[in-house]
Amino acid sequence: MKTSKGRNVVVVGTQWGDEGKGKLVDWLTESANGVVRFQGGHNAGHTLVINGVKTALHLIPSGIMRPGVKCYIGNGVVLSVGKLFEEIEGLEKAGVQVRDRLRVSEACPLILPFHQALDVAREAAREQGGVQKIGTTGKGIGPAYEDKIARRALRVQDLKHPERFAAKLRELLNLHNHILVNVLGSRNFDFGAGLAPYMLDGEVQFDAVYGEAMRHAELLKPMIADVSRELNEAHAAGGNLLFEGAQGTLLDVDHGTYPYVTSSNCVAGNAAAGAGVGPGLLHYILGITKAYCTRVGGGPFPTELEWEKEGTPGWIMSTVGAEKGVTTGRSRRCGWFDAALLKRSAQINGLSGLCITKLDVLDGIEELQLCVGYELDGVKIDLLPLGADDIERCKPIYESIPGWTESTVGVTEYAKLPVNARRYLDRIAEVTGVPIAMVSTSPDRDHTILMHDPYSAA
Ligand code: GDP
Ligand code: IMO
Ligand code: MG
Numbered sequence: 210m211k212t213s214k215g216r217n218v219v220v221v222g223t224q225w226g227d228e229g230k231g232k233l234v235d236w237l238t239e240s241a242n243g244v245v246r247f248q249g250g251h252n253a254g255h256t257l258v259i260n261g262v263k264t265a266l267h268l269i270p271s272g273i274m275r276p277g278v279k280c281y282i283g284n285g286v287v288l289s290v291g292k293l294f295e296e297i298e299g300l301e302k303a304g305v306q307v308r309d310r311l312r313v314s315e316a317c318p319l320i321l322p323f324h325q326a327l328d329v330a331r332e333a334a335r336e337q338g339g340v341q342k343i344g345t346t347g348k349g350i351g352p353a354y355e356d357k358i359a360r361r362a363l364r365v366q367d368l369k370h371p372e373r374f375a376a377k378l379r380e381l382l383n384l385h386n387h388i389l390v391n392v393l394g395s396r397n398f399d400f401g402a403g404l405a406p407y408m409l410d411g412e413v414q415f416d417a418v419y420g421e422a423m424r425h426a427e428l429l430k431p432m433i434a435d436v437s438r439e440l441n442e443a444h445a446a447g448g449n450l451l452f453e454g455a456q457g458t459l460l461d462v463d464h465g466t467y468p469y470v471t472s473s474n475c476v477a478g479n480a481a482a483g484a485g486v487g488p489g490l491l492h493y494i495l496g497i498t499k500a501y502c503t504r505v506g507g508g509p510f511p512t513e514l515e516w517e518k519e520g521t522p523g524w525i526m527s528t529v530g531a532e533k534g535v536t537t538g539r540s541r542r543c544g545w546f547d548a549a550l551l552k553r554s555a556q557i558n559g560l561s562g563l564c565i566t567k568l569d570v571l572d573g574i575e576e577l578q579l580c581v582g583y584e585l586d587g588v589k590i591d592l593l594p595l596g597a598d599d600i601e602r603c604k605p606i607y608e609s610i611p612g613w614t615e616s617t618v619g620v621t622e623y624a625k626l627p628v629n630a631r632r633y634l635d636r637i638a639e640v641t642g643v644p645i646a647m648v649s650t651s652p653d654r655d656h657t658i659l660m661h662d663p664y665s666a667a
Contacts, residue, residue, distance in 0.1 A: 214444060214445065214447065215242070215443070215444050215446075215447050215448045215449040215450060216449050216492050216493070216664055216666060217444065217449065217450040217451070217452065217486075217490050217491060217492050217493070218237060218241070218449075218450075218451050218452070218492065218493045218494075218495055218663045218664060219451075219452040219454065219477045219480045219491050219493070219494045219495065220233060220234050220237070220451065220452065220453055220454055220495050220497060221454035221457075221458065221475065221476060221477050221480075221494065221495070221496055221497065221558050222454055222455075222456060222457030222458060222460075222475065222496075222497055223457060223458050223496040223497060223498045223551055223554040223555070223558070223560070223563070224457045224458070224459055224498060224499060224502055224503070224504075224547075224550065224551075224554070225456075225457050225459045225460055225466075225502070225503065225504040225505070225510075226253075226455075226456045226457040226460055226504075226505070227254070227457075227499075227503055227505065227532075227534070227535075227541060228457060228497040228498055228499045228566055229497055229499065229564075229566035229567060229649055230255055230271070230453065230454060230455070230497045231255025231256050231257050231266060231271040232256065232257060232258070232271075232566070232649060232652060232654065232657075233495070233497055233564055233566070233647070233649065233657075234255070234270070234271035234272060234451060234453045235257045235259070235271045235272070235274055235275070235654055236654055236657055237451055237495075237663065237664070238271070238272040238275045238278050238451055239275065240449055240662070240664040241272060241278060241448075241449045241450060241451040241664075242278065242279065242443060242448035242449055242450065243272070243278065243279040243280070243281060243440065243443050243448060243449075243450050243451070244270040244271065244272030244273075244278060244279070244280050244281070244450070244451045244452075244453055245270060245280075245281035245282075245283050245436070245440060245450065245451070245452055245453065245484045246268070246270050246281070246282050246283060246286050246453050246455065247283040247285045247286065247452055247453075247454070247479060247480045247482075247483030247484040248283075248285040248286060248454070248455060248456075248473040248474060248475060248479055248483045249286060249287070249350070249455030249456050249471065249473055249475065250268065250286055250287040250288065250289065250320055250348060250349075250350050250353065250455075251267040251268045251289055251292045251293075251296075251320075251348055251536070252267075252345075252346040252348050252350045252455070252456070252471060252536060253266075253267055253268070253455035253456065253536070254266075254267055254534060254535025254536035255267070255271050255453075255455075255535070256535055256652065257271060257274055257654070258652040258653050258654060259274055259653075259654050260653075260654075261653070263652075264300075264303070265535050266296065267292065267296060267535075267536060268282065268286070268288070268289075268292060268293050268296055269282075269293070269296050269297070269300065269307065269311065270282070270453050271453055272451065272453075273300065273305060273307060273310070273311075274305065276306075277310075278310070279310050279311075279312065279443070280307075280310055280311045280312070281311075281312045281313075281314070281434075281436045281439065281440065281484070282311070282312070282313045282314060282317060282436070283314050283317075283436050283437075283440075283483050283484035283485060284314040284316035284317055284436065284437070284483060284484070284485055285473065285479060285482060285483020285484065286314070286317050286483070287317065287318050287319075287320050287349075287350060287353040287354060287357070287473075288313065288317040288318070288319055288320060288365060289319070289320040289321075289348070289349070290319065290365075290368075290422070290425035290426075290428075290429055291421065291425060292320075292348075293313075293429075294425065294428055297311070308431065308432065311432050312432060312434040312436055312439055313365060313429065313432045313433055313434065313436070314365065314434065314435075314436035314437070314485070315364065315365045315366035315369075315433050315434065315435065316364055316365065316366065316436075316485075317364060317365045318353055318354070318356060318357040318362035318363070318364050319353070319362065319363045319364060319365065319367075319368075319422075320348070320349045320350070320353040321349075321353075321363065321378075321381075321418055321422070322349075322404055322407040322408075322413055322417075322418055323349075323352075323381070323382065323385045323386070323389070323407075323413040323418070324349030324350075324352040324353045324356070325347065325348060325349035325352075325403075325404060326349075326385075326389060326395065326400055326404055326407075326408065326413055327349070327352040327385060327388065327389065327393070328345055328347055328348065328349045328350070328351055328352055329347050329400060329401075329404075330389060330393040330394075330395055330398055330400075331351075331352075331393065332344075332345055332347065333393075333398065334393055334394075341507050342507055343468065343469055343470075343506065343507055343508075344469070344505070344506025344507035344508070344539075345471075345506065346506075346536050346537050347537070348536075350471060350472055350473075351471075351472040352385075353472075354472035354473060355472070356381070361377075361380070361381060361384075363377050363378060363381065365429070365433055366433070368422060368423075368425070368426035368429060368430075368433075369426065369430065369433070371423060371426075374419070374422065374423075374426075375419060378415065378418060378419055378422075379415060382412075382413060382415055382418070385413065386411075386412040386413060389411060389412065389413070390411045390412060394411075395408075395411035395412070396410060396411035397411075398411065436484065436485060437484065437485025437486065438485075440484055440485065440486050441485075441486060444486070444490060449664060450490075452477075452480035452484060452491065454475055454476075454477070454480070455475065456471050456473070456475040457475060458475060458476055458553075458554040458557055458558060459504075459550065459554070459593075460475055461473075461474050461475045461476050461557070462474060464476060464553075464557050464595065466508045466509050466596065466597045466600055467595075467596045467597060468597065469506065469507050469508025469509070469597050470508075476557050476558050477491060477494045477558040477559060477560075478558075478559075492666075493561045493562070493663040493664075494558050494559055494560050494561045494562075495560075495561065495562055495563075495564055495646060495647075495663050496551075496554060496555065496558060496560040496562070496563050496564070496643065497563075497564050497566060498551060498563050498564065498565055498566065498637075499546075499565075499566050499567050500546060500565050500566065500567050500568045500570065500571055500633075501526050501530075501543060501544065501545060501546050501567070501570065501571065502543070502544045502545065502546060502547050502550070503526070503530070503532050503541040503542060503543050503544075504541065504542045504544075505534045505537070505539050505540075505541045505542070506539075508597055509597050509600040509601040509603075510542055510544055511544075511547060511550075511580065511583060511593075511600065511603045511604075511605045512544035512545040512546070512547045512550075512578075512580045512605050513542055513543070513544040514526070514543055514544045514545065516532075516540075516542065516543040522545075522574050522577075523543045523544065525570070525571075525573070525574055526543035526544075526570055526571075527540065527541070527543045529569075529570045529572075530543070530567055530570040545577070545578045545579065545580055545605075545607065546577075546578075546579050546580065546637065547580040547593070547605070548579055548580060548581050548637060548640040548641050549580055549581060549582045549583060549590070549591055549592055549593050549605075550580075550593040551637075551640075551641045551643075552591065552592050552593070552640075552641050552642065553592050553593040555641055555642065555643045556592075560643045561646075561663070562643065562644050562645065562646030562647070562661055562663065563637070563638070563641070563643050563644070563645045563646060563647075564645075564646060564647035564648070564649065565634060565637065565645055565647070565648050565649070566648075566649040567649065568617050568626075568630060568634070568648055568649070568650055569616070569617045569618045569619075569620075569650045569651055571612065571613075571630075571633075572613065572614075572615070572616050572617055572618070573612070573613075573614060574612045575611075575612050576609055576610070576611060576612055577609070577610045577611075577612050577633060578607040578608070578609060578610070579607065579608045579609075579610055579633075579636060579637070579640070580605040580606065580607055581606055581607070581608050581640055582605075582606045583603035583604055583605055583606060584603070584604045584606060585599065585602055585603050585604075586602070589606065590603075608636075610629070610632065610633050610636060611629050611632075612629060612633075613627035613628075613629040613630050614627075615627040615630075617630055617650050618650060618651050618656070619650055619651050619653070619656045620650045620656070620658065621650070621655070621656060621657065621658055622658060623648065623658050623660055626648075626658075634648065644661070645660060646659075646660055646661040646662075646663060647659055647660065647661075647663075648660075
């Protein structure tokens, strides 16, 4: 083994997800030997556009489109093996080799059909009880993390031991079927076609789940690995790694708009715990930031705009930005850039630099508004507060910035951006206190401006 050490970059979303992480991870992996997902599950939807061809990834790291790059699913990810194989087969049909390059941590908790049943039934119960839905993706993410934290989850390593798996599964089903039937009223609930094969009379059936899990186990076995060990070895051998965040900082279970959040830590610090490396190996934290804001699902959004009315700035963001969820197809809510939110995000992640995406979407908007702080209970503040209750009461304070009429689509040099676009970017860097390292000007891999290479040590 060589003694040289590689350089590692963490990519995180700084807003409410869908900032364009997938595009940038794909772009950056030209300089990386391995890409690792460290949290979330198939609630993520990361879009890559290469030579006009679109690929949507949910679980497989966005390095998979670069031949030779290794991809890892770290212990912090909650794994649906069925969804993983759907994705692998889709990529293989498109000619992308996956199985010999993908390593899956044996410590990943599994998402099983009862997690999804609990997720959808709970959302329905909230609605029926007059409580605002979280607006989850309905993939079972929250219930799977609950089992992990409660120390009763079935993990990838259990798939290698059928009897152990069966015993743990029986115990879990006893608990969850009790909740489904007696608390959530699952006997009268329509779970839809996806869950129908597993359910009878409101209960999830042991045989259906067990049989499928054992079939999945055979497929997964060649990819099961000690990911922590492999990452540390790759680093020690001089390989560059990329840690690919899913969701975004404001969806983080501790730091986000709680309770309208996902159930994992999406922030950079969790890259270490969720992959099994020491925090000292996280050398550069790149915050991916849309040039405006979007959010899908429920919860507060201080700079939200009316986005359904034709011709309005919100409508331009929604239509030109094609703001529809990759995972659920829901429309994303749209609003002005929020620098006070970004300051919070910069603080929690320890951002080294920003990558501003979708600048092109703002082309032609006459005047842009930049939120620089809020008024909360008559007091001016310049940092997003913690949790939904306070955030809901924040009234944004805006600064007007003139827009630009020129097209920025496909621009690859900073100097070639319209002067007002550069002013907008400079102001974002100034207010947030984080330098801009990169700018993205279209969905395409190559339409990216590089001002500072996160992989350069300088
Ligand atoms: P992720 O979840 O952070 O990976 O982001 P998504 O893939 O869910 O959403 C970002 C969307 O914006 C995708 O459809 C991308 O193809 C697209 N996109 C990324 N960067 C740009 C950009 O600079 N300009 C435009 N117009 N679209 C972009
Ligand atoms: P990527 O990686 C945007 C949102 C859901 C919901 C909340 C909780 O593509 O940026 P969950 O199913 O996780 O329990 O839902 O989190 N959410 C996302 N929003 N992008 C994502 O991922 C998301 N993953 C979850 O809409 O509001
Ligand atoms: Mg997405």
